[in-house]
Amino acid sequence: MAGRRRPAGGHHGLGGTDGIFTVGHCWEDQDFGSVCRGTYAAPAGERRAMVLHEPAEIHHEGVGRPVRIVQGGAYETSSGGAPSFGFVTAAVFAGGAMPAHWLLRSAARRELQDGSDYVLAWIAAELGAIVLAVLVALCTQVF
Structure with missing residues (x-):
């Protein structure tokens, strides 16, 4: 190459x-x-x-x-990149959105909020990204 x-x-x-x-x-x-x-x-x-x-x-x-x-x-054409693209996009979004939401909410209330609910939501979002990547991989192999 x-x-x-x-x-x-x-x-x-x-x-x-x-x-x-x-x-x-x-x-x-x-x-x-x-x-x-x-x-x-x-x-x-x-x-x-x-x-x-x-x-x-x-x-x-x-x-x-x-x-x-x-x-x-x-x-x-090849659909090999679709699952990776979807997973990385979802993981970056979930990984950045949850902490940002927690920090913005803390700033709006002018005190540091308890982050345990946000950690659970972040874990759920990351697991959702993995499930989405698996579904996209299966769909690209079938169709």
């Missing part, structure tokens, strides 16, 4: 696809990992030659793969 900078988030596939990539030829490249050349077909019917960067596996000729276009290259 030393020769080319990887676009941030381009291969996570959290959104829809941009079109279909039909594989022509795949190989392993020492600098770039797996690479495939083929034809990209946009939904509007436009077809053009393109490179599929970092495919999940070496595909056979003629296989059609849904792809996203990032910085002029095609990337297969």
Whole structure:
């Protein structure tokens, strides 16, 4: 991967696809990992030659793969980043919101409040984030 900078988030596939990539030829490249050349077909019917960067596996000729276009290259969609993204977002939100609420409530009353209820709410929110990440992981594997 030393020769080319990887676009941030381009291969996570959290959104829809941009079109279909039909594989022509795949190989392993020492600098770039797996690479495939083929034809990209946009939904509007436009077809053009393109490179599929970092495919999940070496595909056979003629296989059609849904792809996203990032910085002029095609990337297969992958839902592998969705559970991590959801968990980190929920954990950071819960980890920051509960202490902030406790401090703001203490400031509004001009005295330090007992934080035991907030600790329980924080633990419940963190457990909720874990459950949410597991559900997202299961849904991305099923659908």
